[in-house]
Amino acid sequence: MNDNKVLIECERMSIIVKAVDLMREKDGIGLYAVQSVDGGRYVLKFFDNETYRREIVHYQQLQSVGIPTIPLIATTEKALLMEDLSYSDTWRLGEPEDMQSEKIVCVLAAWYQKLHGLGQTLVNDPALTWYSELDFFSREGFAMAQARTQSQDAELWQILDSLFDPIRACIQATPKTLTYNDFYYVNLAVARDEKSALMFDYNLLGIGFPVMDVGNVCASLSPSAAEAFKASYGPLNPQEQFLNEIVSPLTTLVIGAQREKLPSWFDDAWAEVINPEFLEKLKCFE
Secondary structure, eight states: OOHHHHHHHHHHTTOOEEEEEEEEEETTEEEEEEEETTSOEEEEEEESSGGGGHHHHHHHHHHHTTOOOOOEEEEOSSEEEEEOGGGOSSEEEOOGGGGGOHHHHHHHHHHHHHHHHHHHHHHTOTTOOOBOGGGGOSHHHHHHHHHHHTOTTOHHHHHHHHHHHHHHHHHHHSOOEEEOOOOOGGGEEEETTSSOEEEOOOTTOEEEOHHHHHHHHHTTSOHHHHHHHHHHHOOOOHHHHHHHHHHHHHHHHHHHHTSSSOOHHHHHHHHHHTSHHHHHHHGGGO
16 A cells, blocks of 8 residues: 555645555545544545546535535645545435435435536536546447447447437537436435435536436435435436437447446346337437
């Protein structure tokens, strides 16, 4: 474990360290538990991966338009420091049981409403650039997925080749906002009084459709919690929903195809997009 870089960043943040422990490290991002000499308990997130340093800026951007986040203690250009929620009087970390709690998901829906409503200001700012899962709807991505599935003669690719431009035009014309894109309880913070909840870890924050997040959340919830979330969030645009039913499994396929080892959900996406019902939906763009 490279403690030295953590100590350097803590010193720059005016934190005098008593102890530091590596919690996990993945994709060039290190998460460290930090205890200061004055008894403070923190989590420091260090970004060796320069691309993912965008998360530091994302906290500032969200706060600038009034979208709630976990308060940051300090930041540098390489790291951010936040309260360790295991010791917080205000927040607790999400738990597996929260995925079944109608109470928790209803207050979480309110956070997603704020993200999607207030986030439009940020995505419409021409000075800002954002990650977007919609960018994976690309001819290059489909070629990679085709190669990984060894399916060059599949009807799917023939239809997509002929309808790529109208579908892409529809994506471009549909209004967008900020989407979180990475729901799971390990990224969930719940107020101790359970009157509010929010997501943290903004590496995949980007441009998309609200329905993308609603689907992303509900896929991990129990059936009753999913219904409660959708009811609390409110109605979705039907045209946006239909477009997402086309785009989401295709972009999921492309994202999975880019991984060295194909994830299990790649097979699920592949099964969906070669289903005759899906192919008929595609033809609606003719």
